Amino acid sequence: MTTNQAVQADPRPLLLAAAAQVTTYVDRVRLDDLDRPTPCAGWTVRDLLSHLVAVSVRVPHVLRGGHPFEVPSQVEGVADRDWAGAWAERQPELVAALGEDAVLERTVHHPAGDMPAAAAIVTYVSELVTHGWDLAAALGDTSGLDDALAATCLAPLQGALPAGIRDEDRVPFGAVVPVPDDAPALDRLLGWVGRDPRWTP
Template sequence: MTTTTQTTDPRPALLAALDQAGRLVHQVGPGDLTRPTPCEEYDVRGLLGHLVAVEGRIAHILTGGRPFEVPSVVERPEDDWAAAWDAARDRVDAVLADDACLQGTVTHPIGVLPAPAAISIYVSEVATHGWDLAMALGRRDELDDAVAEPVLGPIRRALPESGRDGMPFGEPVPVGDDATPYDALVAWTGRDPRWTA
C-alpha cells in the first residue's frame, strides 16, 4: 500500500492473492450468501459483489479508466458468483500479462499513483477480503500466510496507528509479536483475528 515507486514487480503477489480468493469464491454455496463476514459492511453476498467489482476496477484503472466509472459492488444471480469471478479474472490476467500495466500513473480511488503502487494496494485489499471470506466460510485453514506477508510491511507504513477517522479501517487490534502474518495483517486493518460468525 505504498504510494512510492515500487522496486519489485507487484503482479506475482496480486496473482497469488487472486488465486487464493478465487478458490474460496468457488466454495460458496447459495446457503452461504447471507452469512456475516468480519467486514461489517458486507455479508457473503455483498463481499462477493465487492470482490468481483475489485477485479473489474483493477483492469479498468490499469488500462486508463477512472475508478468510479465502474461499480464498487456488483449484483449477480445467486448461483453465478464463480462464473462472474472467473470472467473478471480473465480480464485482470490479460491486463497484468502486459508489462505496460506497470508504466506511468493510474487513477486509484485514493488518488493518482504510480501503477505499481496501485497494484500493491489491490494486493492488500484482495488479501484482506480473502481472509474475510475464509473466516465467513469457516475455512481459515485455506489461507496462505505467504499471501499476507508481502503486504504487511507496506500496510503498516501506509495506515497510521491512530487517527483513522474517515478511513475505511478500524483501529488496530492488539496481537502478540508471534502473530502469524495473516493475523498481523488483519489486526492492523482493525479486524479481530479471533473473529467467528
C-alpha cells in the same frame, strides 16, 4: 533480494496469487452460505462476493488509467447461483491488464490518491488477501490461506496506511486492532486494517 525489493520490482505475481486464493473460496460458496455474516461489518457473504467481483473489474480499469470511482464498489444483477461464474469470467481481463508491457511504468488513480502502478497493485494484493480471509472466515475455514502472501504486503501497507489515518472516504478501515508482534503475518495485516483475527461467524 528481500521481500520488499521483490514487491517493488514486480508485484504482479502477488496479485495473481491473491486472486487465485480468493477463487478457492469463491468456488466453495453454496447457496445456503450467501446470507452468512462476514467480518465486514454489515455485509453478508453475498455482499462480499458482490464487492469482490467489482474489485476484479476495478483493478484493470485503474491500471489502464481509469478513475476507481467510475466502477461501482458492488456489482448488481448477479443471480445467487452465478457468483463463482461472475468472478471467474472477470479474471482473464485482470490477467490481461497485469500483462501489459508498460503497466509498471504508469502512474494510476487509486482511491487513496495517484501513485505508481506497482504501489497500487500492492494495495490490491492486501485488499484481496483481507477479503479472502473475510470469505474464508465466514465459511468457517481459514486453514488454506497463505501467510507468506500476507507477509509480502504487510510492511508496504503499514507504510502507506499509518495507524492514525482512518478516513472512510479514502481509506475505509477501522481502528487498528492490537495483534502481538510475533503473530502470523496474516493476523498482523488483519489487525492493521481493523479486523479482529479471532472473528468467528
